[in-house]
Amino acid sequence: MEYTVVCKQLSKLYHQGDVTIAALNKVDLQIQKGGFVCLSGPSGSGKTTLLNMIGGLDHPTSGEIHVDGKRVDQMSKADMAEMRLRQLGFVFQAYNLIPVLSAHENVEFVMQLQGMDKKTRADKARAILKEVGLEGMERRRPAELSGGQQQRVAVARAMVSGPSLILADEPTANLDSVTAEMLLQMMRRLNDVHGTTFLISTHDKLVMSYAKRLIGLHDGEIVDDERRN
Amino acid sequence: MVDYLKLLLALGWRNLWRNRRRTFVILFAIALGVWSMVTMAAFMRGIIHQVVNDAINNLTGHIQIHAPQYRDDPVIEHSMTLPSAALQELLQKNEKIIAWSARVRVPAVIASERESSGVTLVGIDPSREKTLSFLFEATKKGRYLKDVEDKGVIIGRKLAERLQTGVGKRIVLMSQDRNNEIADRGFRIVGIFDATLESTELAYVFVGRSVVQKMLGMGQDISEIGIKTRDREVVDAVTAKLRQAAPRLDIQPWNVLQPLLQARVTINNGFTIIWFVVVFVAMGFGLVNTLLMAVFERTREFGLFQALGMRPRFILGQVMCEAFFLLLIGLAIGNLLSLLTLQIYSDGIDVSGLAKGAQMIGLSNVIPLTSQLNDVVVANALVIGLGLLASFYPAWRAARYVPVEAITRT
Ligand SMILES: Nc1ncnc2c1ncn2[C@@H]1O[C@H](COP(=O)(O)OP(=O)(O)OP(=O)(O)O)[C@@H](O)[C@H]1O
Ligand SMILES: [Mg+2]
Numbered sequence: 001m002e003y004t005v006v007c008k009q010l011s012k013l014y015h016q017g018d019v020t021i022a023a024l025n026k027v028d029l030q031i032q033k034g035g036f037v038c039l040s041g042p043s044g045s046g047k048t049t050l051l052n053m054i055g056g057l058d059h060p061t062s063g064e065i066h067v068d069g070k071r072v073d074q075m076s077k078a079d080m081a082e083m084r085l086r087q088l089g090f091v092f093q094a095y096n097l098i099p100v101l102s103a104h105e106n107v108e109f110v111m112q113l114q115g116m117d118k119k120t121r122a123d124k125a126r127a128i129l130k131e132v133g134l135e136g137m138e139r140r141r142p143a144e145l146s147g148g149q150q151q152r153v154a155v156a157r158a159m160v161s162g163p164s165l166i167l168a169d170e171p172t173a174n175l176d177s178v179t180a181e182m183l184l185q186m187m188r189r190l191n192d193v194h195g196t197t198f199l200i201s202t203h204d205k206l207v208m209s210y211a212k213r214l215i216g217l218h219d220g221e222i223v224d225d226e227r228r229n
Numbered sequence: 230m231v232d233y234l235k236l237l238l239a240l241g242w243r244n245l246w247r248n249r250r251r252t253f254v255i256l257f258a259i260a261l262g263v264w265s266m267v268t269m270a271a272f273m274r275g276i277i278h279q280v281v282n283d284a285i286n287n288l289t290g291h292i293q294i295h296a297p298q299y300r301d302d303p304v305i306e307h308s309m310t311l312p313s314a315a316l317q318e319l320l321q322k323n324e325k326i327i328a329w330s331a332r333v334r335v336p337a338v339i340a341s342e343r344e345s346s347g348v349t350l351v352g353i354d355p356s357r358e359k360t361l362s363f364l365f366e367a368t369k370k371g372r373y374l375k376d377v378e379d380k381g382v383i384i385g386r387k388l389a390e391r392l393q394t395g396v397g398k399r400i401v402l403m404s405q406d407r408n409n410e411i412a413d414r415g416f417r418i419v420g421i422f423d424a425t426l427e428s429t430e431l432a433y434v435f436v437g438r439s440v441v442q443k444m445l446g447m448g449q450d451i452s453e454i455g456i457k458t459r460d461r462e463v464v465d466a467v468t469a470k471l472r473q474a475a476p477r478l479d480i481q482p483w484n485v486l487q488p489l490l491q492a493r494v495t496i497n498n499g500f501t502i503i504w505f506v507v508v509f510v511a512m513g514f515g516l517v518n519t520l521l522m523a524v525f526e527r528t529r530e531f532g533l534f535q536a537l538g539m540r541p542r543f544i545l546g547q548v549m550c551e552a553f554f555l556l557l558i559g560l561a562i563g564n565l566l567s568l569l570t571l572q573i574y575s576d577g578i579d580v581s582g583l584a585k586g587a588q589m590i591g592l593s594n595v596i597p598l599t600s601q602l603n604d605v606v607v608a609n610a611l612v613i614g615l616g617l618l619a620s621f622y623p624a625w626r627a628a629r630y631v632p633v634e635a636i637t638r639t
Binding site: 052055057058077078081082083084085086088090092095096098099100101109110112113115118157 | 232233236240243244247529530533534535536537538539540541631632633636
């Protein structure tokens with residue numbers, strides 16, 4: 001069995017004055033390639049913390065993280081940046097896009113960082129924007145797009161260079177349920193078609209209903225792990 | 230890589246116009262700074278140019294030749310014979326010399342029926358003096374002297390006022406002659422000159438050279454030869470050549486003849502540099518502050534860049550590009566304004582409102598703006614070079630944000 005993400009005894013402690021908060025407490029987790037995994041739990045349960053650790057945006061206090069078989073927790077900053085660039089896609093709750101770039105340019109941005117040539121880049125960006133249903137809006141700046149459209153651009157950007165894992169932290173939190181459902185359908189389709197692994201955090205029942213696997217987090221510990229198919 | 234640079238430039242450029250008002254304010258500050266550097270330098274150069282030119286026109290010339298002791302003690306005993314044929318030929322043929330003339334110059338007392346005053350009596354060759362010094366153009370009332378035998382006298386306007394005399398009236402000039410006797414002679418005033426400085430109008434009295442030579446019994450002897458060269462740059466070369474031709478004479482350039490003038494040139498240059506530094510420091514703080522604000526506002530964005538895998542040094546590069554555009558546009562506007570100012574005031578700035586004060590430090594009423602390419606280049610290089618250096622701090626701050634903190638900040 002191939003795993004995209006493996007966490008072993010992963011802990012993250014925050015110290016506030018005399019109090020130590022365990023945002024993550026000895027988490028063991030394995031996520032299969034091609035998974036569509038939903039991470040749920042109340043506010044403060046450690047969802048964002050876990051995603052950030054896996055994405056190499058932050059360092060764990062202890063434990064191991066492997067993404068695509070590579071130890072993320074021991075990487076240098078430059079290697080982490082390189083991994084984020086080549087293997088990961090991020091979708092945040094909001095402010096995902098670079099305001100001064102158009103939808104097309106936002107999608108192209110990552111490929112530009114990767115050093116992909118102009119023609120390939122433009123073609124790919126056009127294709128993926130079409131795939132997420134934003135044909136004809138390529139020239140618009142983020143401010144000229146609705147919240148749902150912005151999130152779609154963000155997903156398109158995360159997808160475009162074929163990463164092995166997409167980390168989405170409450171991607172639907174700012175969307176109405178109809179728009180949220182459209183975004184989820186789209187992500188599931190991308191997961192089915194391209195086999196990209198998704199790890200999505202949410203409190204939203206709707207999001208959970210789309211999950212192939214549902215992990216419950218509480219006070220930094222995994223309290224529930226349900227697989228459906 | 231070129232592609233990457235293009236991306237950074239595009240980001241820098243577009244970010245510049247996100248907060249237009251702030252951008253315009255800092256652009257205005259940079260433009261104003263550059264403008265003030267360039268015009269101030271031109272103004273200072275103008276002052277120096279004028280002071281030096283006035284001195285050179287007021288009988289100093291670019292180079293003077295004297296008998297060895299004359300400059301220590303400018304009395305009649307220290308006069309010299311007419312230049313040798315070889316020296317005369319050199320003066321005549323050197324194409325860097327545009328005018329020269331021999332003068333007699335002695336201390337004297339001038340007296341009208343009512344007043345008397347100490348002056349310098351200058352015996353000139355009127356035709357040669359025309360192109361050498363200010364006198365011909367400055368003789369506004371009456372007439373200029375005809376030749377070395379002309380028995381008339383030209384005095385300054387202020388002196389005429391003080392002596393309560395005028396064109397057509399008679400005055401008496403007294404001086405020591407060759408035999409240490411007091412020689413005196415009556416002259417009729419034929420002309421009155423206006424000088425840029427009142428002190429010049431009070432100091433000099435001009436008559437035909439032969440007339441003075443006869444009056445003081447000095448034969449063909451002279452006190453000095455004044456020389457005007459094509460421009461100030463060739464003075465040293467010409468001086469060297471002349472010294473070679475006449476090793477026993479005292480041959481000196483203007484800056485040795487007028488050491489105070491040389492000091493003022495140095496001080497003025499120093500002042501210009503201080504001005505540059507002051508303006509730049511003020512501008513630099515504005516620039517750094519603006520960029521810091523811009524960077525702070527975009528904390529989240531820089532976190533996003535990092536989350537997407539952009540290396541910190543490219544984030545730094547992006548802010549530097551923004552600074553570069555700011556500086557470039559500011560410079561362009563500043564230089565344009567400077568050009569315009571220099572164009573508008575191409576005839577000089579009239580400072581006659583402050584003329585009383587200006588006269589005291591040896592300035593006339595209109596200061597020409599003299600811009601040197603050199604100053605413009607230095608001002609521009611200073612602003613862009615040090616400006617980029619100063620921008621490094623905000624850029625570094627932007628690159629240093631830890632992604633998770635930057636992203637979670639809302
Ligand atoms: N920088 C920090 N300093 C101190 N404590 C922190 C920090 N970041 C997170 N925490 C704490 O860690 C715990 C987990 O936070 P986390 O943001 O991962 O929760 P979450 O599940 O994403 O919550 P939410 O649903 O509200 O986004 C919380 O108790 C939080 O207060
Ligand atoms: Mg969270």
